[in-house]
Amino acid sequence: MALSNLDRRGFLKGTTAGALALGLAPRAFAQETPKRGGHVRIGHSGGATSDTIDPATYTGGPVVTAMIGGVCNNLVEIDETGAAKPELAEEITPSADAKTWTFKLRKVTFSNGRPLTAGDVIASFRHHMGDDTKSGAKELLKDVIDIRADGDNVVVFELGSGNADFPFVAADYHLLIMPAAADGTMDWKSGIGTGGYTLEEHEPGVRIGLKRREDYWKSDRAWFDEVTLLTINDPTARQNALVTGEVDIINGVPTKTVHLLERRPGIDLVEVTGTAHFPFPMHCDAAPYDDVNVRLALKYAMNREEMVEKILRGHGSVGNDHPIAPAYRFHNADLEQRAYDPDKAKYHLKQAGRDSLDVTLATSNGAFAGAVDAAVLFQESAARAGITVNIKNEPADGYWSNVWLKAPFCQGYWNGRPTEDWMFSMVYAADSSWNETHWQNARFNTLLQEARIELDTARRAEMYSEMQQLCRDDGGAIIPMFANFIDGKSEKVKHGALASNRFLDGWKAVERWWLA
Amino acid sequence: MTLHPLAFMILKRLALGLVTLLAISLFIFLAIELLPGDIAEEVLGQSATPETVAAFRRELGLDQPAITRYLAWLTDVLHGDFGTSLASGREISELLAGRFANTLFLALYAAAISVPLAIGLGLLAALYRGSWFDRTVNIATLSSISFPEYFVAYILLLFFSVKWGLFPSIADFGSDASLGTMLYRTFLPALTLVLVVTAHMMRMTRAAIINLLAQPYIEMARLKGASPARVILRHALPNALAPIINVVALNLAYLVTGVVIVEVVFVYPGLGQLMVDSVAKRDIPVVQACCLIFAGIYILLNLSADVLAIATNPRLMHRK
Numbered sequence: 001m002a003l004s005n006l007d008r009r010g011f012l013k014g015t016t017a018g019a020l021a022l023g024l025a026p027r028a029f030a031q032e033t034p035k036r037g038g039h040v041r042i043g044h045s046g047g048a049t050s051d052t053i054d055p056a057t058y059t060g061g062p063v064v065t066a067m068i069g070g071v072c073n074n075l076v077e078i079d080e081t082g083a084a085k086p087e088l089a090e091e092i093t094p095s096a097d098a099k100t101w102t103f104k105l106r107k108v109t110f111s112n113g114r115p116l117t118a119g120d121v122i123a124s125f126r127h128h129m130g131d132d133t134k135s136g137a138k139e140l141l142k143d144v145i146d147i148r149a150d151g152d153n154v155v156v157f158e159l160g161s162g163n164a165d166f167p168f169v170a171a172d173y174h175l176l177i178m179p180a181a182a183d184g185t186m187d188w189k190s191g192i193g194t195g196g197y198t199l200e201e202h203e204p205g206v207r208i209g210l211k212r213r214e215d216y217w218k219s220d221r222a223w224f225d226e227v228t229l230l231t232i233n234d235p236t237a238r239q240n241a242l243v244t245g246e247v248d249i250i251n252g253v254p255t256k257t258v259h260l261l262e263r264r265p266g267i268d269l270v271e272v273t274g275t276a277h278f279p280f281p282m283h284c285d286a287a288p289y290d291d292v293n294v295r296l297a298l299k300y301a302m303n304r305e306e307m308v309e310k311i312l313r314g315h316g317s318v319g320n321d322h323p324i325a326p327a328y329r330f331h332n333a334d335l336e337q338r339a340y341d342p343d344k345a346k347y348h349l350k351q352a353g354r355d356s357l358d359v360t361l362a363t364s365n366g367a368f369a370g371a372v373d374a375a376v377l378f379q380e381s382a383a384r385a386g387i388t389v390n391i392k393n394e395p396a397d398g399y400w401s402n403v404w405l406k407a408p409f410c411q412g413y414w415n416g417r418p419t420e421d422w423m424f425s426m427v428y429a430a431d432s433s434w435n436e437t438h439w440q441n442a443r444f445n446t447l448l449q450e451a452r453i454e455l456d457t458a459r460r461a462e463m464y465s466e467m468q469q470l471c472r473d474d475g476g477a478i479i480p481m482f483a484n485f486i487d488g489k490s491e492k493v494k495h496g497a498l499a500s501n502r503f504l505d506g507w508k509a510v511e512r513w514w515l516a
Numbered sequence: 517m518t519l520h521p522l523a524f525m526i527l528k529r530l531a532l533g534l535v536t537l538l539a540i541s542l543f544i545f546l547a548i549e550l551l552p553g554d555i556a557e558e559v560l561g562q563s564a565t566p567e568t569v570a571a572f573r574r575e576l577g578l579d580q581p582a583i584t585r586y587l588a589w590l591t592d593v594l595h596g597d598f599g600t601s602l603a604s605g606r607e608i609s610e611l612l613a614g615r616f617a618n619t620l621f622l623a624l625y626a627a628a629i630s631v632p633l634a635i636g637l638g639l640l641a642a643l644y645r646g647s648w649f650d651r652t653v654n655i656a657t658l659s660s661i662s663f664p665e666y667f668v669a670y671i672l673l674l675f676f677s678v679k680w681g682l683f684p685s686i687a688d689f690g691s692d693a694s695l696g697t698m699l700y701r702t703f704l705p706a707l708t709l710v711l712v713v714t715a716h717m718m719r720m721t722r723a724a725i726i727n728l729l730a731q732p733y734i735e736m737a738r739l740k741g742a743s744p745a746r747v748i749l750r751h752a753l754p755n756a757l758a759p760i761i762n763v764v765a766l767n768l769a770y771l772v773t774g775v776v777i778v779e780v781v782f783v784y785p786g787l788g789q790l791m792v793d794s795v796a797k798r799d800i801p802v803v804q805a806c807c808l809i810f811a812g813i814y815i816l817l818n819l820s821a822d823v824l825a826i827a828t829n830p831r832l833m834h835r836k
Contacts, residue, residue: 048603048796048797049603049604049790049793049802050559050601050604050793050794050799052604052605057559059560059562131567132575133568134568134571134572134575136560136564136568138565139565201691203785204604204606205785205790206785207690230686230688230783232686232783233780234781234783236670236781237685237686237781237782240673240677240678240685241686241783243685244685246684246686247686397551398552398558400557400561400562400564401553401561401564402553404562413562433565433566434562434565
């Protein structure tokens, strides 16, 4: 059954490649030539009956993998090295103050044959702006004052304050380009895009069917003839589907069983060191966390190595209480790694004028897989530093709306963002809606503003280094670990160098991978 | 002209059923209102901000008071319009139709195997009471009902799918499958359900028959020389039908309404999954519609069980 989509020649090629692949890491095959054809089936987590293809409501899941990687394009894409690469834009020109950005559009057509114009881009961005939008990208675009067309092929963005990283913003998964309707709004209901596939079937929470477009403007992308994305939310069912050949690719292999999957012949793991992390945010304006010594005591009471080993089963790396993972351009590798040290924790407690500390940590497996276990481990390691951690187990259902941002000490999850500025602005800037630590550090916020418009790379690196240190020593989040993204695939599925910003090759597997 | 007492009872029960449905819809509505968070917060999740949540609520009319929304919903339903899903904007009737058909298909498939199997085993167990056969059947069916459904499902998956490769691990058969493909793809979930419901029906059949076997008229039948099979089928079974029909009806209702875990494990797009998703997203109209269907099924099956029980045993009409 697994071979039904291949002709005999394809099968012979496939088995040779498969035989060669045995025992070697998948990345060694980055130079292999891609091949067109075949029907790939992806078992995907995160789908629900309530899914829609409206980009305003995207949070990840099969819809986003199908739309951002298959049906639509952005103005800019993040390539496998993490750099911003023009996609529907052909040329991107900033003004000297990084406040005015001019995007010259490529000459491409939507799958219904209509050419892409500046009006479509403007409608697609406006969909996420204004008082009536419900978009998750609204915050991201709050600095955009005006978008205007300059002829049919040029779009100009005016920003309130400069942003040297604006191209990365345009690569955000909400900001897909879809056609404008007659009234100037974005016509997302049509499901039409400029991407390599057309949306053939969408049964929300069940399956999505895509078919290759013959006239796709990228000649070296979109290799599959057909793609089916099945929603399989249960991790065990997802792995079974891969093992039994019902699907060819799955995302989100749980770390608890990854070693079992690794042993199966014919199945490869695709693992990248990502930017996903699990902060334990404390409200810096609420007692006792308003004392930096209390925050430091709790940070020293965290046994990071143990977290990586027991919660991630080694599939990750230790965090240093700031969100900038080693994968970032301006990661500060010279910053000393904070380690578990009960004595230092006790010292900081004394500095805070306390003999003991009693805190309540809100936890829930809705925050991330293994969150409750992580809380229990923290309780144990903190106890040895004289800190009592009371665990409050909250229901997973509604965790993000009822507990996160509201409880003074809880757990969170961030996938990471493509740039330092984005990550810091979104979660650590004083005025952010998602400032989960209520942290207000004047120096940090000044640096954030300055670095955003600084075009000199060396100078920027310096600024971001200092911000990482401020976050680590003064900030309100304990960040014990960064998790790897682990996907599974059949050995028939091949890929080039992998993007590390998200799972499934930066959510672009549909466009970038192929069947051998 | 007076109504036949049975027809009168059916009408009365149907009217009561409608009242029950109304009460259920109000109850479900209130229950979801009591859950923390609403659809705007649940759909936007971690990326929600106060402004976007407010815009979302305005768009869906969630800024109206709860009582206004309930009455508007009720008016629409009384006009035969289930409305649209808050989350996806799709027609609920269209959304439900496919899912309900899938659920019914799986339920009927499982029932077609389990009902004859359970009654057959029950009769044989009663006939050979105390024998090795009786004990084996009892132990086997009671063990399978004692394990949680997902455990039974995973065990079946492990052997039939992962180890031996006989049946697919995913039951979703796509949008245009032949009957054969459908039966093949849904065999494992159907088997899981069979294992879960058989014990209940089998035990009831066995107990009802054994109860009757002690009656003098059965002894009479034996004494006049009727074969054991004839004694059980002709003399005992008709009198045992009422309790058996009741337990079968309850299990059929369970097959339609209680299979969400099986749907999740085998990735089968049925009504249960739809309802769980909708509760998680606080999509009230969809939850309401699912609940009304589930409640309607319970009411209809219970009614048919009572009617059939009376039909097989007219004495029940004249209890007083």
